[in-house]
Amino acid sequence: MSTSNPIEFRGVRKAFHFFTLDDLSLDLEPGQILGFVGPNGAGKSTTIRLALGLLTPDAGEIRVLGHRMPEAQAIAKRDIGYVSSEMRLFQNATLAWHLRFIASIYPGWDEAYAATLLKRFNLRAEQTVKGLSSGEQMKAVLMLALARRPKLLVLDEPTSNFDPVARHEVLNEFTDVLRDEDRSILFSSHNTLDVERISDRIAFIDRGQLIDSRDKEDFLERWRRIQLQVPPGTALPEVPHVVDRVTDGQFVTLTTNQFSGDLLARLGGTVREVHRMSLEEIFVANVMHHREARGQ
Amino acid sequence: MNPLTRKLIAREFYMHRWLIGISMIAGLAGLALVARGGNMNFNVGFLVWLTTIVAFGAVIAMFGIATERKERVMHWVLSLPVAHGDYVRIKVAALLACFILPWFLLSAAAIGLILLQAHLPDGLLPVTVLLCAFMLANYTFVVCSALHANSEGLMTMVIIVHNTVITLFMFGVMAIDGIRTHLHDPAAAWNSAFWTVLAVELAVFLVLSSLPFFVAARRRDFT
Numbered sequence: 001m002s003t004s005n006p007i008e009f010r011g012v013r014k015a016f017h018f019f020t021l022d023d024l025s026l027d028l029e030p031g032q033i034l035g036f037v038g039p040n041g042a043g044k045s046t047t048i049r050l051a052l053g054l055l056t057p058d059a060g061e062i063r064v065l066g067h068r069m070p071e072a073q074a075i076a077k078r079d080i081g082y083v084s085s086e087m088r089l090f091q092n093a094t095l096a097w098h099l100r101f102i103a104s105i106y107p108g109w110d111e112a113y114a115a116t117l118l119k120r121f122n123l124r125a126e127q128t129v130k131g132l133s134s135g136e137q138m139k140a141v142l143m144l145a146l147a148r149r150p151k152l153l154v155l156d157e158p159t160s161n162f163d164p165v166a167r168h169e170v171l172n173e174f175t176d177v178l179r180d181e182d183r184s185i186l187f188s189s190h191n192t193l194d195v196e197r198i199s200d201r202i203a204f205i206d207r208g209q210l211i212d213s214r215d216k217e218d219f220l221e222r223w224r225r226i227q228l229q230v231p232p233g234t235a236l237p238e239v240p241h242v243v244d245r246v247t248d249g250q251f252v253t254l255t256t257n258q259f260s261g262d263l264l265a266r267l268g269g270t271v272r273e274v275h276r277m278s279l280e281e282i283f284v285a286n287v288m289h290h291r292e293a294r295g296q
Numbered sequence: 297m298n299p300l301t302r303k304l305i306a307r308e309f310y311m312h313r314w315l316i317g318i319s320m321i322a323g324l325a326g327l328a329l330v331a332r333g334g335n336m337n338f339n340v341g342f343l344v345w346l347t348t349i350v351a352f353g354a355v356i357a358m359f360g361i362a363t364e365r366k367e368r369v370m371h372w373v374l375s376l377p378v379a380h381g382d383y384v385r386i387k388v389a390a391l392l393a394c395f396i397l398p399w400f401l402l403s404a405a406a407i408g409l410i411l412l413q414a415h416l417p418d419g420l421l422p423v424t425v426l427l428c429a430f431m432l433a434n435y436t437f438v439v440c441s442a443l444h445a446n447s448e449g450l451m452t453m454v455i456i457v458h459n460t461v462i463t464l465f466m467f468g469v470m471a472i473d474g475i476r477t478h479l480h481d482p483a484a485a486w487n488s489a490f491w492t493v494l495a496v497e498l499a500v501f502l503v504l505s506s507l508p509f510f511v512a513a514r515r516r517d518f519t
Contacts, residue, residue: 049519054374056516074379082375088368090311101307105300105376141372 005029005063006152006184007051012060014046021046021208024060028152028184028201033174035199035216036188037283043208044188045084048156051186052082065152078106081145084156088137089129095140096125106148114147120169134161142170146177153177153185159194167194174198192280202279204286211290216279223282224259225275228252228267239266243289255285300377301386308390312356316398319352323402333415346427349402350462353395353435354455360391361442362451374518384443384513388505391439399435403428419481422490423469429497430465434458436504443512469493 007028014021021043028034038044049055051064053073062069067076089098095118103109118125121139129137138161145153153174159167175198177183189195195202196216203213212219229250230236241258251272256263264271277285309316326344329337364370374383406424410416441454470476474489 052375054380054518070379074377074382077375077377080375084371084375086368087371087375089372090307090369091367092311097310101303104303145375 006065007034007186008061008063009047009050010061012050012057012062014050014055014057019043019046019208021050024210026203026210026213028186030182030184032201033185033187033199035195035202036186036205037190037192037195037202037279038188038205039190039287041207042205044190044205045156046208047205048082048084048154048186048188051154052077052080079151080154081148081150081152082154082156083138083141083145083158085138085158085160086156087141089140089144091130092128094126094128095123095132098129098140098144099125102144102148108149110147110149113149114143117143117147117173120173121166135163135166138162139166139170142173146173151183153183153187155185155187157189158187159189159191171198192278192283196279204283206287206290209290212286219279219282220276222257222259223277223285224256225277225281226254226256226259226264226267226271227273227275228254228270229272230270234270236270237266237268239263244285257286257289301382301389304373304376304378304386305390305393308360308387308394312360312394315352315356315359316394319348320398320401323348323398324405327402327405327409330416331409331413333413345402345406346431346462349399349431350434350459352398353431354438354458356391356394357435357438357442358451358455360394361387361439362448365446366448380515380518381513383518384508387443388439388508392436392505395435396432399428399432417480417482418484419478421484422486423475423479426469426475426490426493426497427466429494429501430462433497433501433504434461434465436501440504440507443508 005027007026009024009026012021012024019041024043024047026047036044036047046055050057050062051069053064053070053076056070064076065079067073069076089095099114103111103114121136121143123132123136123140123143129140132140138158142158155174159170162170171194174185174187177185185198187195187199199216201214202216202219204211228236230252231250236252239254239256241256241263242254243257244253244255246253255277259274264274323345326341326346326348329341329344331341364373370383374380378386403424406428407421410418410420410424435458438454438458442451445451445454472489472493474485474487475493478485478487
């Protein structure tokens, strides 16, 4: 196994009573933002907890920043900024106390950047955490992670508590962080708009299985919805790579995951419209196609 | 001990600083009442002293472990460069240190009071020492349980047991002839009954305070 990638999963399996993450192989490359997308209960948080060493895999191998997990989690976490929507700070302590605490632990703590983030996120250092709204608490957690200047940021649904303005501010911050080309982000979310905005690679997970993983542009270029008009009594030509077909009278809508000029040529003059799909549409079509293929 | 461990232990003291201070003041106030003499003052003062130590133990174990887990502060702590086994070890060490400070002060003050006050017979010393040792063992029971129990219901049961078992202990100890018959003696009776009970208490303390190192700290999954 190469040790060059910040996150490497090889054939990882983790079974619970009612859920199994199965045969997961995943890579996050240096400087990459990997959007990890899946419905609720798909296995996103389980994957992230495995990456952090909080869960032990039943099979397979996990390396994070070159360290074998969970054995070397304490060393690996020196360079990881982990933020989860479930995370909370000490309720009775002030933000200033948290800043001092984290600054004393991490040698790479960037005081000036922390001050900038505090201002940008409109947080007050002297305020106790219990006085902050859930969105502000999440911003505080993010600030404490970002100002460590970690090599790897692992974000589990970080924007789920945010209003649209806060979401915009935070996503901008993530892209700023990536100006340092050695820094990588694993960004888990079921909000495809957020993922589409900042990720350069996307992995879809559903019911414990990785169903697709490729560059964002690749997804957006390959997937199309094609509307055809088929006169009565005319058979639709057989074309490959069609993952979904909906017929409504003379109109047929095909969804393909391998769009090309050749495909259009094979469909002939019956094509009425070619629709570029959003990441959300691609995600839903992809998940439904794989569930169908697996007979679920 | 590495610097992060030291900081996390110091953090525990910081978080409980008010409780530690208040419990020491309340416990000493109870003893001051005992020092004034009279049955009523003795009974009320003793009850304040006892309740303070027992309640303090229950509260810091609940806040330090169960609430931290329930409010998901633990998720944040585990994002720091500590393994979950270290987290358990730090918790045991930090919460024991937080408890032992006021427990030791209030126990020593109670023993000192018996030695210095003429109206309190020295025969009370063995039962006071046993009671103090019991409170320490009882506290490790809550800490140990909180580190292993994941359900809120189970934790409530643990707190009920922790708060009521002290009464059972008092009844039990007072049923031992070697202890009961010497309560009002002018000199303390450090007899075999005393040493046996103390040995059992210390054994319970050692087992319960080390159990998390072998069970909770070795868990494969931390959720």
